[in-house]
Amino acid sequence: MIFKSHPSPLRPATERRIAPENHAPARVLLIGLDGTRPDAIVEAHTPHLDHVMQNGAFTLHASTQCDARTKSGPGWSTILTGVNPAKHRVAANQDYAQSQLRTYPTVLWRAKHTGKLKTAMSVHWDDLANHIIEPDAIDARTVGNDDVVTTAAETYVRDGDFSLIFVHLEDIDSAGHDEGFTPKTPAYRAAIETTDARIGRILAALSQRPTRATEHWTVIITTDHGGTRFGHGARIAACRRIFVFAMGDSVIPGELQRPVNQADITPTILDLLGVHDARVTDGVIL
Numbered sequence: 085m086i087f088k089s090h091p092s093p094l095r096p097a098t099e100r101r102i103a104p105e106n107h108a109p110a111r112v113l114l115i116g117l118d119g120t121r122p123d124a125i126v127e128a129h130t131p132h133l134d135h136v137m138q139n140g141a142f143t144l145h146a147s148t149q150c151d152a153r154t155k156s157g158p159g160w161s162t163i164l165t166g167v168n169p170a171k172h173r174v175a176a177n178q179d180y181a182q183s184q185l186r187t188y189p190t191v192l193w194r195a196k197h198t199g200k201l202k203t204a205m206s207v208h209w210d211d212l213a214n215h216i217i218e219p220d221a222i223d224a225r226t227v228g229n230d231d232v233v234t235t236a237a238e239t240y241v242r243d244g245d246f247s248l249i250f251v252h253l254e255d256i257d258s259a260g261h262d263e264g265f266t267p268k269t270p271a272y273r274a275a276i277e278t279t280d281a282r283i284g285r286i287l288a289a290l291s292q293r294p295t296r297a298t299e300h301w302t303v304i305i306t307t308d309h310g311g312t313r314f315g316h317g318a319r320i321a322a323c324r325r326i327f328v329f330a331m332g333d334s335v336i337p338g339e340l341q342r343p344v345n346q347a348d349i350t351p352t353i354l355d356l357l358g359v360h361d362a363r364v365t366d367g368v369i370l
C-alpha cells in the first residue's frame with residue numbers, strides 16, 4: 085500500500101519548498117503511550133487526549149506492524165524507523181543481535197543528521213535508550229520513570245530549541261500487565277487517566293513556549309500495541325489495534341479514513357520537518 089494521499093491532512097497547506105523563508109520552523113512532538121488500547125481511551129476520562137482527538141486528525145483503528153509479535157521492541161522500532169520488522173529485524177524485546185537499525189535509522193537520527201535540526205528524547209523504557217534510539221541521534225536525553233520523563237519533557241518542550249522531541253510513557257503498559265489490559269479494568273483506566281494528566285502538563289508547557297506563536301508545531305500521540313488479559317504479543321485485534329492522534333497548526337481535523345499503520349509515523353514526521361530522505365519506508369505520509 086505505497087501511495088500518498090493528496091492533499092495530506094498533516095502536511096502544511098503551503099509547500100515549504102516554494103517559499104521556505106515565509107514559513108515558521110516546523111517542529112514535532114511525538115508522545116508514545118506504551119500498551120494503550122484505543123477502546124480503553126474511549127472508556128477512561130481523558131480530557132487532554134480528547135482535546136487532541138477533537139482538534140486533530142485521529143484514528144482509533146490503526147494497526148501495529150504485522151511481521152512480528154505485538155511486543156514493544158518491534159512496535160517502537162517500526163514507529164521510529166518507518167519500516168517493518170522484516171527489515172529492522174527487531175522481532176522481540178531484549179534481542180537486538182540481529183537488529184538492522186543502523187541500516188534503517190530512527191527518525192530522530194535522520195532529523196539530527198541533517199545538521200540543522202536538534203532532537204531530544206525523554207523515555208521510560210530502557211531498550212529505547214540503550215538499543216533502539218542511536219546514541220548519536222539525540223542532543224538532549226532523559227531516561228527515568230513517568231514522573232521524571234514528564235518533568236523533563238516539560239522543560240524540553242517549553243524551553244528547548246528542538247525540532248523533534250520523543251516522549252515515552254510506560255505506566256499504562258505496567259498497569260495492564262499487573263491488572264489486565266481491558267477497558268473495564270479500573271487500574272488500567274486509572275493509569276490512562278494519570279497519563280492523560282501528564283500529557284496535559286506537556287501540552288501546557290508547549291503553549292507556554294515564549295516563541296510558540298511564531299513556530300509551527302505538530303503533536304502526534306500513538307502507542308506500540310494494545311493488549312489482552314495480562315499481556316500482549318499475540319497477533320490478534322486486541323493487541324494489533326492502536327490509535328494515532330495528530331494535532332497541529334496545519335493538521336486538518338477529522339477522522340483519518342484510510343488504513344493507518346504505525347510505519348506511517350516516521351515518513352509523516354520527516355515530511356512535516358521537511359527532511360527529504362530517500363530511504364525505503366513501509367509507511368505512507370498521513
Ligand SMILES: [Zn+2]
Pocket residue numbers: 119156257258261316
Ligand atoms: Zn508490555
